[in-house]
Amino acid sequence: MTKLPKLSDYAEEVQKCMRCGFCRTLCPTFSSISWEAGSPRGRMQLAKAFLDGEVEFTDYIQERIFECALCGYCLWRCPAGVKTIDVVKAARAYMLEHKETPQSVETLLANLSGEHNLYGLSHGMRSDWLGYPWIGLKDKVEVGKKGADVLYFVGCICSYSGKKNMTGKATAQILTKVDTDWTLLGQDEWCCGDPALLSGDFGRALEAARHNVEKARELGVKKVVTSCAGCYRMWKQEYPVLLGEDLGFEVSHISQYIVEALKNGSLKMGRELKSVVTYHDPCELGRLGEVFEEPREILKAIPGVEFREMSKNRYLSKCCGGGGDLKVAYPDLSMEVGMRRLKEAQDTGAKTIVSCCPACELQLSDVAQKNGVPLQVLNIAEIVARALTP
Amino acid sequence: MVKYGKFSESIAEKLQDIVGPEYYSDRIEELIVYSRDSSLFTCRPDAIVRPMTVEQVSEILKLANEHLIPLIPRGGGTSASGSPLAVVGGIILDMSSMNRILSIDIDNQCVTVEAGVVCDTLNDELAKFGFFFPPDPASSPACTIGGMVNTNAAGNRTIKYGSTRDWVLWLEVVLPNGEVINTGSKVLKSSSGFDLTRLIVGSEGSLAVVTKVGLRVTPLPEAYATAVLIFDNIRSLSAAATKIRRAGIVPEMIEFMNEKTAKASLDYAKIRGLPPGNFLLIDCGGAKESVGPMLDRCLALVKEHKPIYEDRTQDRAYRDRLVNARKAALPALARLRPTTSMEDLTVPPTRLPDAAEAVEKIPARLGVEGIDLGNFGHVADGNMHPTFVYDERVEEQKAAFFKGMDILYREIVFPMGGSCTGEHGIGLIRADYIELEYGKVAVALMRSIKQLFDPNLILNPGKGKGGPYPLRRE
Numbered sequence: 001m002t003k004l005p006k007l008s009d010y011a012e013e014v015q016k017c018m019r020c021g022f023c024r025t026l027c028p029t030f031s032s033i034s035w036e037a038g039s040p041r042g043r044m045q046l047a048k049a050f051l052d053g054e055v056e057f058t059d060y061i062q063e064r065i066f067e068c069a070l071c072g073y074c075l076w077r078c079p080a081g082v083k084t085i086d087v088v089k090a091a092r093a094y095m096l097e098h099k100e101t102p103q104s105v106e107t108l109l110a111n112l113s114g115e116h117n118l119y120g121l122s123h124g125m126r127s128d129w130l131g132y133p134w135i136g137l138k139d140k141v142e143v144g145k146k147g148a149d150v151l152y153f154v155g156c157i158c159s160y161s162g163k164k165n166m167t168g169k170a171t172a173q174i175l176t177k178v179d180t181d182w183t184l185l186g187q188d189e190w191c192c193g194d195p196a197l198l199s200g201d202f203g204r205a206l207e208a209a210r211h212n213v214e215k216a217r218e219l220g221v222k223k224v225v226t227s228c229a230g231c232y233r234m235w236k237q238e239y240p241v242l243l244g245e246d247l248g249f250e251v252s253h254i255s256q257y258i259v260e261a262l263k264n265g266s267l268k269m270g271r272e273l274k275s276v277v278t279y280h281d282p283c284e285l286g287r288l289g290e291v292f293e294e295p296r297e298i299l300k301a302i303p304g305v306e307f308r309e310m311s312k313n314r315y316l317s318k319c320c321g322g323g324g325d326l327k328v329a330y331p332d333l334s335m336e337v338g339m340r341r342l343k344e345a346q347d348t349g350a351k352t353i354v355s356c357c358p359a360c361e362l363q364l365s366d367v368a369q370k371n372g373v374p375l376q377v378l379n380i381a382e383i384v385a386r387a388l389t390p
Numbered sequence: 391m392v393k394y395g396k397f398s399e400s401i402a403e404k405l406q407d408i409v410g411p412e413y414y415s416d417r418i419e420e421l422i423v424y425s426r427d428s429s430l431f432t433c434r435p436d437a438i439v440r441p442m443t444v445e446q447v448s449e450i451l452k453l454a455n456e457h458l459i460p461l462i463p464r465g466g467g468t469s470a471s472g473s474p475l476a477v478v479g480g481i482i483l484d485m486s487s488m489n490r491i492l493s494i495d496i497d498n499q500c501v502t503v504e505a506g507v508v509c510d511t512l513n514d515e516l517a518k519f520g521f522f523f524p525p526d527p528a529s530s531p532a533c534t535i536g537g538m539v540n541t542n543a544a545g546n547r548t549i550k551y552g553s554t555r556d557w558v559l560w561l562e563v564v565l566p567n568g569e570v571i572n573t574g575s576k577v578l579k580s581s582s583g584f585d586l587t588r589l590i591v592g593s594e595g596s597l598a599v600v601t602k603v604g605l606r607v608t609p610l611p612e613a614y615a616t617a618v619l620i621f622d623n624i625r626s627l628s629a630a631a632t633k634i635r636r637a638g639i640v641p642e643m644i645e646f647m648n649e650k651t652a653k654a655s656l657d658y659a660k661i662r663g664l665p666p667g668n669f670l671l672i673d674c675g676g677a678k679e680s681v682g683p684m685l686d687r688c689l690a691l692v693k694e695h696k697p698i699y700e701d702r703t704q705d706r707a708y709r710d711r712l713v714n715a716r717k718a719a720l721p722a723l724a725r726l727r728p729t730t731s732m733e734d735l736t737v738p739p740t741r742l743p744d745a746a747e748a749v750e751k752i753p754a755r756l757g758v759e760g761i762d763l764g765n766f767g768h769v770a771d772g773n774m775h776p777t778f779v780y781d782e783r784v785e786e787q788k789a790a791f792f793k794g795m796d797i798l799y800r801e802i803v804f805p806m807g808g809s810c811t812g813e814h815g816i817g818l819i820r821a822d823y824i825e826l827e828y829g830k831v832a833v834a835l836m837r838s839i840k841q842l843f844d845p846n847l848i849l850n851p852g853k854g855k856g857g858p859y860p861l862r863r864e
Binding site: 016021025036055 | 415417418419420422424425426427429438440462466467468484486487508510511514529531532533719721722724725728730783
């Protein structure tokens with residue numbers, strides 16, 4: 001296991017900031033906050049001032065730090081290569097240590113601790129979704145099957161969102177259609193730890209990594225597939241770092257899995273879906289995970305779908321406002337950020353916006369509903385499931 | 391030395407009355423972050439206001455003028471010269487919230503924008519019509535049109551399109567007494583009156599506050615043909631650029647990076663396979679059928695200067711990567727050491743090789759471990775950006791940087807008839823050099839003009855054009 005980082009470890013990192021301001025223009029929250037301290041450059045300068053002893057952590061700094069959506073735009077844009085979002089996470093870790101974390105985030109962390117899910121719902125309900133009448137998977141999948149090739153790591157949102165999110169069902173349909181030998185962790189699945197990591201609770205994230213990886217290893221699977229961008233990034237990028245070792249199995253996002261299946265012919269999309277569709281890159285899959293093309297390849301391959309790109313896409317894609325604790329700590333700001341993204345989607349003339357992350361999808365649906373925007377929001381697995389050749 | 395008024399609670403209250411409490415701040419956290427730009431200076435203001443209308447700007451100026459409070463306009467805060475810093479305290483006027491594109495008039499080839507519009511944002515909008523605003527500073531993702539006007543920013547395309555000054559038709563500005571005036575004309579030609587527009591462009595916020603800008607715009611080139619060449623010495627590279635200019639060919643850009651900078655930039659942009667050496671980029675733009683032959687002519691002309699490597703492309707994506715690699719010179723160098731200070735000299739283009747060779751010798755002359763230098767720029771304009779990389783926290787290195795500046799300007803640039811700034815402005819960092827460049831009489835005249843506009847010297851004090859103040863080096 002590697003040493004968990006502290007804010008003081010980033011003293012040299014913040015010194016690297018050239019204050020060029022490239023991070024400001026498309027920062028999703030700075031566009032609303034508009035004060036320099038609410039820009040990534042401002043956050044780096046505040047972290048530096050704190051580390052230099054020039055300022056204490058104040059409520060104002062707490063707000064600026066927790067307003068960051070951790071979308072990674074500044075990280076990608078930064079000419080000097082400052083690890084901006086790591087600094088923000090480390091600042092959050094410092095606040096957590098000093099009991100200065102916003103109450104709503106503390107509640108989230110308590111939920112993760114007690115029930116191993118985002119919502120604080122009973123851990124015992126984690127597999128209930130399989131038996132919901134609109135899912136109907138209870139007896140169709142063998143949970144905890146040793147020796148299965150693929151483990152589908154469901155994630156909190158698909159497990160606990162009821163009818164609001166059908167990604168789990170669609171993913172299961174696809175895995176079954178491909179004739180994969182697949183399984184689930186069921187009650188052995190814990191939250192991936194991403195919300196903890198983003199809140200600066202590195203210890204809890206490490207605990208989640210240890211638990212989930214151990215359970216996957218016990219099953220002896222060759223591959224872990226996720227349908228959530230956050231879960232994907234945790235398994236793919238963070239777990240090996242947190243644990244300080246190679247996981248010993250592959251990790252794929254469902255979009256990558258689908259592309260592979262389309263290429264080898266084990267999956268066919270023969271049903272025509274007449275729709276104009278745009279695609280929202282989830283920050284954790286796109287900019288931070290560098291998976292850009294697979295979802296686009298899929299959408300372009302669906303018969304009848306007319307794919308239209310939003311003006312800000314791939315590395316420049318704007319955050320939906322649902323990530324990095326923003327929705328938890330500052331829901332109004334999160335809505336504003338989300339509305340800007342939906343506006344871009346509307347400008348394409350699309351009727352459907354597809355993404356690869358249940359968190360983005362819930363957020364975009366929420367924003368659309370509250371603002372009366374007539375856009376359908378779907379996960380990539382859902383739209384593929386609809387297009388599958390019967 | 392001018393005696394300024396004391397920033398008081400009553401002034402703070404009045405500012406809040408003008409802009410509303412949510413657009414005013416004197417919180418320590420904001421004062422800290424507004425204390426810096428991209429230069430190495432730190433100057434703490436007393437307060438920051440973010441106006442949304444010209445009327446608010448006018449009221450703020452009246453108040454500041456009445457109480458003799460310094461007022462410093464700021465756009466994206468991207469300056470590498472300390473221009474938007476509150477060197478003697480005062481109010482930072484953050485213009486970045488006045489960021490509306492008010493009109494795009496393609497038929498008359500002009501646009502009207504508020505000062506806080508970001509350069510790339512404007513060009514993203516114009517691209518939808520096949521048009522653009524050509525000045526292209528490397529800071530275009532973040533710098534504002536107001537900032538570009540105030541510094542007369544230029545960039546890679548100056549050889550063909552000139553600098554910001556050449557594209558400004560008219561300005562709406564607020565004088566220090568709060569009066570709002572329009573300079574220039576909203577038509578494409580005018581010989582009427584003194585050219586106040588050209589006076590204010592490049593004045594670094596020392597004469598008036600720019601609130602609205604009328605710009606000319608022009609169609610985007612239909613196609614590009616681009617070549618990258620590597621030379622084993624800067625003299626041959628420079629001679630090659632001169633030859634192209636002499637032949638009357640006007641590419642979009644002719645850009646260079648010295649060997650050290652090219653290595654860092656190409657690594658940064660992940661462009662592989664080029665041999666080490668001095669990098670020259672020739673980018674021809676225009677009609678589809680003309681750009682290839684134009685580039686052929688350029689390449690035929692430069693052959694006699696024996697480039698060790700030559701590659702050409704009409705692939706747009708690769709061309710953009712090459713241009714971006716050149717634009718990434720500063721950031722790429724910034725990864726080498728904790729502090730990066732970019733200079734901005736201009737010499738007659740034919741003297742560029744002499745200047746470049748002398749610049750390369752500066753680190754050895756300084757003899758201080760930990761300070762080094764890269765060099766890149768606009769070879770066709772004779773505008774170079776020697777960039778010192780060091781650690782400002784190490785006193786010896788910081789002192790060496792200032793000594794390096796002195797060598798650069800006193801011993802290299804001015805004796806060659808050059809200027810200490812091609813496109814960044816004097817700011818704080820080059821305030822010591824303006825008199826060396828123009829002489830006492832010319833500078834006195836500039837200061838008289840300054841006093842005519844701003845009798846109480848409240849606008850952006852301490853900068854080259856608003857002085858006289860000694861350079862703050864702490």
